[in-house]
Amino acid sequence: xxxxxxxxxxxxxxxxxxxxxxxxxxxxxxxxxxxxxxxxxxxxxxxxxxxxxxxxxxxxxxxxxxxxxxxxxxxxxxxxxxxxxxxxxxxxxxxxxxxxxxxxxxxxxxxxxxxxxxxxxxxxxxxxxxxxxxxxxxxxxxxxxxxxxxxxxxxxxxxxxxxxxxxxxxxxxxxxxxxxxxxxxxxxxxxxxxxxxxxxxxxxxxxxxxxxxxxxxxxxxxxxxxxxxxxxxxxxxxxxxxxxxxxxxxxxxxxx
Amino acid sequence: xxxxxxxxxxxxxxxxxxxxxxxxxxxxxxxxxxxxxxxxxxxxxxxxxxxxxxxxxxxxxxxxxxxxxxxxx
Numbered sequence: 001x002x003x004x005x006x007x008x009x010x011x012x013x014x015x016x017x018x019x020x021x022x023x024x025x026x027x028x029x030x031x032x033x034x035x036x037x038x039x040x041x042x043x044x045x046x047x048x049x050x051x052x053x054x055x056x057x058x059x060x061x062x063x064x065x066x067x068x069x070x071x072x073x074x075x076x077x078x079x080x081x082x083x084x085x086x087x088x089x090x091x092x093x094x095x096x097x098x099x100x101x102x103x104x105x106x107x108x109x110x111x112x113x114x115x116x117x118x119x120x121x122x123x124x125x126x127x128x129x130x131x132x133x134x135x136x137x138x139x140x141x142x143x144x145x146x147x148x149x150x151x152x153x154x155x156x157x158x159x160x161x162x163x164x165x166x167x168x169x170x171x172x173x174x175x176x177x178x179x180x181x182x183x184x185x186x187x188x189x190x191x192x193x194x195x196x197x198x199x200x201x202x203x204x205x206x207x208x209x210x211x212x213x214x215x216x217x218x219x220x221x222x223x224x225x226x227x228x229x230x231x232x233x234x235x236x237x238x239x240x241x242x243x244x245x246x247x248x249x250x251x252x253x254x255x256x
Numbered sequence: 257x258x259x260x261x262x263x264x265x266x267x268x269x270x271x272x273x274x275x276x277x278x279x280x281x282x283x284x285x286x287x288x289x290x291x292x293x294x295x296x297x298x299x300x301x302x303x304x305x306x307x308x309x310x311x312x313x314x315x316x317x318x319x320x321x322x323x324x325x326x327x328x329x
Contacts, residue, residue: 019321029319044320047262047313048287050280058317059286074320087295088315092288159321208321 003232005203007181008129008150010097012068014039015198016228017183019072019208023217026061032211033062036221042070042099042206045089064094070131072099077112082119086128097129099153099185099206109159113140117147124148133185136170142177151180153206156197157187160209164193168200175201191220191227198231199239257308266312273301277314287316 005012017040023029033041041062062069071089076082079102086098102119104112116132117140123130129150134140141152154174157163164187165171175182181203188194188207197205205228214220259266261280270276273296277284289296290313296304306312 020319021321023319042321043317045288045315046318046320048282048316050262050264050266050314057283057286058319069317071317072320084290084293084295088288088290088313089317090288091295091297092286092315092317093298094317212321 003236005181010068010129012039012204014225014228015204015232016194016224017042017070017204017206018211018221018224019206020058020062021074021208022212026056026058028217029058030061032217032221033067035218035225036211037225038067040068040070040204040206042072042208044072044074045085045092059094068097069094070097070099071095073101075103076101077103079115079119079122082115083122086119086123087126090128095129096127097131097150098123100130100132110155111135113137116140117143120144120149121147124150131183136167136174138170138173138177141174141182145178145180149180151183151203152178153183153185155186156184156193159186160213161187162189162193162210162213163187164189165196165200168196171197171200171202188224191223194224194227195231195234198228199235201235204228257306259306259308259310259312261312262314268306271306273304273306276306276312277301280314282314287314289314 014037016036016038018036018038019042020029073082073085076085082102100119102112102115104110111134120130120132131151131153132144132149133153136154144152156165183204183206184197184202185206188210194205211217211220270279273289292311
């Protein structure tokens with residue numbers, strides 16, 4: 001049963017996208033990605049260590065031939081920085097995709113949506129496939145879409161908070177209005193959060209800390225793989241309506 | 257000539273990016289290079305002339321999720 005997510009002509013075989021931060025080494029990162037079944041992995045752009053130039057490259061462990069590398073602009077607080085990191089990432093040669101973050105505040109890591117909108121518009125015009133990390137704000141989601149975003153990535157809760165989907169109603173409104181895929185990014189704490197996001201009708205879920213910070217990241221990666229599949233299937237199957245009173249599920253005919 | 261590479265002073269006689277990366281032992285395939293705030297296309301590594309005082313940034317991909325970056329090195 002094919003249920004592929006396609007964005008700008010790119011086919012994604014998994015609806016679970018994961019970050020590669022916070023792991024103890026490349027080997028653990030590689031094993032977690034494998035266990036999660038993800039084919040999109042986010043990476044950050046940082047300086048090459050020039051005093052230890054022989055140091056290994058992450059891409060030697062996560063082969064770009066096997067996975068879709070999604071560079072992010074994590075740590076960028078201005079439009080200029082976000083553009084600079086995006087352009088460098090593209091030149092590093094893995095793809096035109098960028099997970100665009102323009103962060104507004106260190107404490108909440110909430111996006112600076114004004115800056116995000118500006119950067120999205122500029123990068124989309126330059127041919128980037130832009131995935132903006134945004135608030136759970138339906139109006140901003142629409143604006144990002146109109147500015148050329150390939151998908152919108154509303155947060156479920158603050159990055160790394162593990163609070164789950166704090167405002168499912170807003171996510172639903174975003175889903176209702178969106179003509180581009182909606183990918184929940186940030187806030188997932190455990191498997192049921194990911195399932196819930198998928199049950200709402202989201203196209204995919206992106207997470208990092210929920211897996212990397214778990215006591216057993218490998219087991220959590222596998223849990224998330226099942227959670228996203230379960231949520232997607234449940235969404236497509238169509239849940240029963242909630243009712244206040246019971247409805248018998250055994251036949252009443254033939255009783256003694 | 258004296259340039260800055262990733263925030264540190266660096267003395268070199270190399271005049272192209274290809275030569276500089278080679279001198280530094282960096283494989284060009286998986287890095288990106290910026291010279292004085294201009295991103296240099298890989299096709300230009302052979303003919304873009306470096307100058308005294310240039311501020312050079314050489315970047316690569318590291319593990320990263322949402323602002324949670326670890327270099328894993």
